Amino acid sequence: MKVLVPVKRVVDYSVRVRVKADGSGIDLNGVKMSMNPFDEIALEEAIRLREKGQVDDVTALSIGPRTVQDTLRAALAMGADKAVHIELPADTPIDSLAVAKLLDAIVREDGYSLVLLGKQAIDTDLGGTGPMLAGLLRWPQASFASELTLIDTHLRVVTETDSGLRTLELPLPAVVSADLRLNTPRYASLPNIMKARSRPITVRTPAELGVDVTPRLRQRAVSPPPARAKTAIRVESAADLVRSLRAEGALK
Amino acid sequence: MTTLETIDTDIAIIGAGPAGLSAAIRLKQVAPERDVIVLEKASEIGGHTLSGAVIDPAGLDELLPGWRDRRDFAAVPVTRDRFHVLGAKTDLEIPDWLIPDIMKTPDGLIVSLGEVVRFLAREAEALGVQVFTMTAAVAPLFGDDGAVTGVLTGDLGRHRDGRPKPGFAPGVAIRARQTLIAEGARGSLARTLIDRFALDKHSDPQKYGLGLKEVWHLPSDRHAEGRVDHYLGHPLGNAAAGGGFAYHAAGNQLFLGLVVHLDYADPTLSPFEEFQAFKRHPAISPLLEGATRLSYGARAIASGGWPSIPQLAFPGGALMGCAAGFMNVARLKAVHSAMRSGRLTAEHVARALQVEGGTITLDSLRDELMSSPIGKELRRVRNVKPLWSRFGPLAGAALAGLDLWITQLAGRSLLGTLHHKGPDRASFRPVVGGRSRSYPRPDGTITFSRADSVHLANIAHDDDQPVHLRLSNPDGPLGETVPRLGAEPAVHYCPAGVYEIISSGGLPSFRINAQNCIHCKTCDIKDPLDNITWTPPEGGSGPTYTGM
Incomplete structure (x- = not known):
């Protein structure tokens, strides 16, 4: 059984992002990039399934310019068996639907039984790729997984909802998106990072896969959130605090 | 195992x-x-x-x-390089002919290292x-x-x-x-x-200094690409050797900083607050009005020579x-x-x-x-730092300048080779009569708190890892240093606010917020008891500077 884990290269979670002066996007110059943390969790889960002997092959896939190969090397160092890079020219915008179509084409071509991906990418926070892919493939899906068990040919997935935990059972093939509590990803060891540097990466293009990646969404402007009030005051007592909050209109 | x-x-x-x-x-x-x-x-x-x-x-x-053909980083040739002596409100520019050539770098480039x-x-x-x-x-x-x-x-x-x-x-x-x-x-x-x-x-x-730096984005009417200024005097005055710098880098950026030599004596001196005070000086503050601070960081430098x-x-x-x-x-x-x-x-x-x-x-x-x-x-230039340490920040700087002139003109220093007397940690003097250096509150536009500044260093540090700042004697700060000096200097010198004395249950305790550490190493250098050892935390911890 083969598992596909799409991994996205995003601005690292620790970086305080800055909007470009012209409002056209985020300034990425010299900014630390890393694997989307939810994708890392998805990859960890896939590797654990393989370590349990329930999965034979874990393929990591990333879409973008050549720099995404750094992310694929990180995936190989963590324990992915193969890496596929769908190459786009630098600065090509791509939206969730185009990503889902590329994944759909790869899944149909290479025959995966499970797609495990992050519930959302921390840069755009859209969370659209997983559900769109499930729709294109006409596969069952479980989103926001916090626990996953593979039983013969079906999955039992505990997912997180606004009102609590929900347990789903779904037949394979399926799409599952990983939430934060699914696992804690492993650190790649130095010897594995070293080995990953010389492993092959399969490079594909959208044209080969017959997918038109022209975006259907256009980003009009990016602006930083309004600055917060900069003054802090020290209050002497709880009563003072309540009075101040009332004065600010935060309490009625 | x-x-x-x-x-x-x-x-x-x-x-x-x-x-x-x-x-x-x-x-x-x-x-x-x-x-x-x-x-x-x-x-x-x-x-x-x-x-x-x-x-x-x-x-x-x-x-x-x-490298010049292959470089992918900005390297701005210095067009104008000046030394200034600052008073509390004054700014005296030292004429270029007074600066000995051995202090100059005519083909210098402003870069982000x-x-x-x-x-x-x-x-x-x-x-x-x-x-x-x-x-x-x-x-x-x-x-x-x-x-x-x-x-x-x-x-x-x-x-x-x-x-x-x-x-x-x-x-x-x-x-x-x-x-x-x-x-x-x-x-x-x-x-x-x-x-x-x-x-x-x-x-x-070895002698050290602590360098603090902020990167600012300036409105273009205040930015003069290639301009370099160094400042002696205010705010450190005679409290510590060192000085400020302002480099007009590429892309309307200003690299602003203060270096504080770590052989200062007052345990309550805060290099961070001195840096904030430097920005309030009329030579600097007009540059920063309407400008945006992009990043902050600090690092010790070795200055013994x-x-x-x-x-x-x-x-x-x-x-x-x-x-x-x-x-x-x-x-x-x-x-x-x-x-x-x-x-x-x-x-x-x-x-x-x-x-x-x-x-x-x-x-x-x-x-x-x-x-x-x-x-x-x-x-x-071997006698510059020893003179600075011996004769104090102001007189020492003047004597060092004189020594450089003599070296330049006569080909050698008349002083032979002067030596450093002791490590920086030995230079503390007790706070006299409980008087500590006091600093104004930050204004939130030009000056900031340490907590707000450390936020701009993009720190990643898994809280749940062993504390990497080790005390040989856990009672040292409160049991020895405070009684002896009247203050715990770590609370003041740390540019990231790692060290705090907090009151728990009515008793003071010394707290180490290791997750704030920006790896400057000052505590390992300046602790009066040589009681703090900086060890590397997990790989990947600490600041993630961009463009510093």
């Missing part, structure tokens, strides 16, 4: 800064068949690199003659050097004969109490014929090795760059000498590996470096 995984290499280099990467590049240039591994504790190359920086391009020119080292890392990797980020070297490895045989890298994924967490990756042993230490000022391995091999037996104690250079070689390796202490304090330049030391050490290592088996000790390395341009420029 499981056995360690081992990686064998010819040369292991600790620290991917200008010295380490220059050595790596040079090794591959002269001995391409050698395996070279560079370890870097930051999560990204340049992530822990912080410098002014106006660099003397000699270092780059000598190492990579074609972080961007320079990223470029160097790419050059190194293209030559076949293996560079590993997120990898802290935590201890030297020793062979049966006592020689250094490599380093141990840090574990990833331990609980605060030491137990491995899920996903734990144990450290590995990197075994190398030569281990080159390029950790920058006051590195943790350098500290261990200097002690173990008594490398400083014949040299003065000529008399403080230790023995460089030890059996199995050597110290390079600021780990040895090659900064020229008169010219405020260190990067070119760090790069030269990397290059020359690499050539020495390549020669030695060809002819020698077994343990290699580069016995003649120190003599070679001290008679190279590195030593020559340090020798000419």
Whole structure:
């Protein structure tokens, strides 16, 4: 059984992002990039399934310019068996639907039984790729997984909802998106990072896969959130605090 | 205990800064068949690199003659370079003819050193050097004969109490014929090795400064690309040696900073607050109105100069760059000498590996470096820092200037070689009558709190890891230092607010907020009891500077 884990290269979670002066996007110059943390969790889960002997092959896939190969090397160092890079020219915008179509084409071509991906990418926070892919493939899906068990040919997935935990059972093939509590990803060891540097990466293009990646969404402007009030005051007592909050209109 | 995984290499280099990467590049240039591994504790190359920086391009020119065509970083030629003496409200510009030439760098370039080292890392990797980020070297490895045989890298994924967490990756042993230490000022391995091999037996104690820096984006009407200003006097006055800098870099950026020499006496002096006060001076504050602060950071620098250079070689390796202490304090330049030391050490290592088996000790390395341009420029300015320490920040600076003029005109100093009296940690005097230095509250536009500033250093630090700032005596701060000095200086000198005295249950306690640490090493240098040891936290921890 083969598992596909799409991994996205995003601005690292620790970086305080800055909007470009012209409002056209985020300034990425010299900014630390890393694997989307939810994708890392998805990859960890896939590797654990393989370590349990329930999965034979874990393929990591990333879409973008050549720099995404750094992310694929990180995936190989963590324990992915193969890496596929769908190459786009630098600065090509791509939206969730185009990503889902590329994944759909790869899944149909290479025959995966499970797609495990992050519930959302921390840069755009859209969370659209997983559900769109499930729709294109006409596969069952479980989103926001916090626990996953593979039983013969079906999955039992505990997912997180606004009102609590929900347990789903779904037949394979399926799409599952990983939430934060699914696992804690492993650190790649130095010897594995070293080995990953010389492993092959399969490079594909959208044209080969017959997918038109022209975006259907256009980003009009990016602006930083309004600055917060900069003054802090020290209050002497709880009563003072309540009075101040009332004065600010935060309490009625 | 499981056995360690081992990686064998010819040369292991600790620290991917200008010295380490220059050595790596040079090794591959002269001995391409050698395996070279560079370890870097930051999560990204340049992530822990912080410098002014106006660099003397000699270092780059000598190492990579074609660098100007290949560079992918901004390098702005200095168009105007001035020294100022600040009073509380006044700004006296020193006429250029009063500045001795040996303080000048006519072909200086304003750069982000972080961007320079990223470029160097790419050059190194293209030559076949293996560079590993997120990898802290935590201890030297020793062979049966006592020689250094490599380093141990840090574990990833331990609980605060030491137990491995899920996903734990144990450290590995990197075994190398030569281990080159390029950790920058006051590195943790350098500290261990200097002690173990008594490398400083014949040299003065190393002296340090703490450099604080902010990057600002200026409105274009206030930005003068290529302009460089250095400031003596206010706000440090006679409280500490040091001074401010303002470099107008590419892209409307201003690199603003203050260096505070760490031989100051007042335990309540806060280098961070002095830096904020510097920005309030009328020479600086008009630049910052309507400007945006982009980033903040701090790093100790080695400033002892000529008399403080230790023995460089030890059996199995050597110290390079600021780990040895090659900064020229008169010219405020260190990067070119760090790069030269990397290059020359690499050539020495390549020669030695060809002819020698077994343990290699580069016995003649120190003599070679001290008679190279590195030593020559340090020798000419050797009395600057001792004069500054002896005669106080203001009179000492004036005397140092005079000494430089005499050196320039007469070809040598009339003072012979002056020496440093003691380590920086020994310079504290008790707070007199409970009077501590007081600082105004930040205004939130030009001046900020430490907490708001540290936020701009992009710190990543897993809280749940063992505390990397170790106290030999946990009662030292409150039991000895406070009674003796009337204050705990760590609370004041730490530029990231790591150390606090808090009241718990009515009793004071000393708290270490290790997750705020920006790896400047000041506590390891300045603690009056030598009680704080800075050890590397998990690889990838600490600041992630961009464009510093």
